[in-house]
Amino acid sequence: MSAPEISDALLRTADLLAHERMPGGYRLMVLKQAQIASRARPGQFVHLRVPRLRDRILRRPFSIFKVEGDEISIIYKCVGTGTDVLACAPAGDRVSLLGPLGNGFPEPGADSFPLLVGGGYGAGAVYMTARRSPVKGAVFIGGRSADDILCAEDYEQLGWPVHLASEDGTRGQRGMVTDALDDWLAGRAEGLKIEIFACGPHPMLAAVAERAIAIDCQAWISLDRPMGCGVGACLACVQKIRSQDGDWVYARTCKEGPVFECRDISWKDLSS
Amino acid sequence: MKPDLSVEIGSLKMRNPVTVASGTFGYGPEYAGLIDINRLGAMTVKGISPEPVSGNPTPRIVEVPCGMINAIGLQNPGMEAFCKDYLPFFNDFDTPVIVNIWGRSVDDYAKVARRLTDEDLVSAFEINVSCPNIKEGSKAFGTRMDSFRRVIEVVRKVTGKPIIPKLAPQVPAIAEYALAAQECGADGVSLINTIPAMAVDLQTRRPVLGNVVGGLSGPAIHPVALKQVWEAASAIEIPIIAMGGISTAKDALEFLLVGATAVAVGTENFANPEASMQIVDGIESYLIENGIGSVAEFSGSLRI
Numbered sequence: 353m354s355a356p357e358i359s360d361a362l363l364r365t366a367d368l369l370a371h372e373r374m375p376g377g378y379r380l381m382v383l384k385q386a387q388i389a390s391r392a393r394p395g396q397f398v399h400l401r402v403p404r405l406r407d408r409i410l411r412r413p414f415s416i417f418k419v420e421g422d423e424i425s426i427i428y429k430c431v432g433t434g435t436d437v438l439a440c441a442p443a444g445d446r447v448s449l450l451g452p453l454g455n456g457f458p459e460p461g462a463d464s465f466p467l468l469v470g471g472g473y474g475a476g477a478v479y480m481t482a483r484r485s486p487v488k489g490a491v492f493i494g495g496r497s498a499d500d501i502l503c504a505e506d507y508e509q510l511g512w513p514v515h516l517a518s519e520d521g522t523r524g525q526r527g528m529v530t531d532a533l534d535d536w537l538a539g540r541a542e543g544l545k546i547e548i549f550a551c552g553p554h555p556m557l558a559a560v561a562e563r564a565i566a567i568d569c570q571a572w573i574s575l576d577r578p579m580g581c582g583v584g585a586c587l588a589c590v591q592k593i594r595s596q597d598g599d600w601v602y603a604r605t606c607k608e609g610p611v612f613e614c615r616d617i618s619w620k621d622l623s624s
Numbered sequence: 625m626k627p628d629l630s631v632e633i634g635s636l637k638m639r640n641p642v643t644v645a646s647g648t649f650g651y652g653p654e655y656a657g658l659i660d661i662n663r664l665g666a667m668t669v670k671g672i673s674p675e676p677v678s679g680n681p682t683p684r685i686v687e688v689p690c691g692m693i694n695a696i697g698l699q700n701p702g703m704e705a706f707c708k709d710y711l712p713f714f715n716d717f718d719t720p721v722i723v724n725i726w727g728r729s730v731d732d733y734a735k736v737a738r739r740l741t742d743e744d745l746v747s748a749f750e751i752n753v754s755c756p757n758i759k760e761g762s763k764a765f766g767t768r769m770d771s772f773r774r775v776i777e778v779v780r781k782v783t784g785k786p787i788i789p790k791l792a793p794q795v796p797a798i799a800e801y802a803l804a805a806q807e808c809g810a811d812g813v814s815l816i817n818t819i820p821a822m823a824v825d826l827q828t829r830r831p832v833l834g835n836v837v838g839g840l841s842g843p844a845i846h847p848v849a850l851k852q853v854w855e856a857a858s859a860i861e862i863p864i865i866a867m868g869g870i871s872t873a874k875d876a877l878e879f880l881l882v883g884a885t886a887v888a889v890g891t892e893n894f895a896n897p898e899a900s901m902q903i904v905d906g907i908e909s910y911l912i913e914n915g916i917g918s919v920a921e922f923s924g925s926l927r928i
Contacts, residue, residue: 355701581894586685602699
């Protein structure tokens, strides 16, 4: 863990402009908060206080999906008490936001070919990278079923080739997103310098890391760990990461992360 | 007229009675962009031991109704890195710094207290004898009277700065421990630390936390803490820094009412980083509205 620096994160009230129900229990939330929007970079997150969440006290971290002008969008799935209550917040609500937080994705190198890999709502977390990338690459989106494949149209609108895979075969090719990735890698042009940017369930991320190591390319992985403060104070969200001198040390997912290069992650310590 | 918010814990002078609970506010910079640290009565930093400590396996946190259970395991950079890389930050502030110290042996406590006494930026020590997340040392010191006394006596010998033992809530009689701290030369006591707790996962049939057990904090523990602060305050003359589930000025005022001199905001910082500022303002408003001239006058004014 590095000595702490003062972060540029802000604590602000945001206006909830739109809150859309999507198939599969997903939600799209559009929040208006100009100052946080203007500071947000790809791969960062906001720590949101769920309105009227009476007997639960902690904020919830959400990856930033889109930033457009002074609006921030997030995509989430209802997975428990916090997100179930959040889903009831109507447009017009006011929401306390802390952000932008975390050390996000680096910008793809000018000489590299970016591959974005997203599983479930993780597909949203790599969108800003596509939006701001100097080079158009390819996107791989996977999920259990058709409803779990998100944001495909958003990437198509950017003109990125989109490769889809669902485990039950209801959308795109049948199988895992890494199967689609493997097919693409098998046919890639020789000498292409690939750089991977990924967010999704941990087994998917581990499978992506295996590919990156096999083809000797960098892969930037966004992790999701149980989190407390979100600003680096409580040391709850740590993950074992390889330090500069090669030792495994606990790094804060909220501060040094959530994005780490796949070789720096101690995958066997990535519980749950 | 503005009420006098200032309080004293031995020679530690606080401009108001509000500090933050160790471990919930990092080492200062983490929240410095979000609140004005100069408006805190004191800054209490996360626990420091002689050597760096990597902490417990993950997961380290789980949310429960009205609270959370943590098992961080006192991860910290060790006293030398703390002095070199973390402490200089406070050169830019005039808020006194309370350093929470701990060790795995009595010698460890002496070592870290001696080292940090040399640092001008350190104003006082909170002696952590009650962390529930360390398998040896810390917890045992706080729940056995002989070792509890020994740690305080040893730290007292090596520093002239105020020392404030942090009491474990799970002792049979908190008043006896508070009294023992006073007898051993403590300048104040702080209470309560988190309450030993556990969460399990019915799906996996495993404990949720990597450390199996942890410490409960948050609004759930406030009434427990209130009773213990009241009992301790009834037994001792030295001041109390009270903590346990403070989220609003009302919670803080309740602690002052039963006899605390100062309060620490903990878990609520995670939900509302501005809580400590709002609590300072809320205490002031309450004193004005009720025509009370000072925090000192209000402390311990419970009518029974």
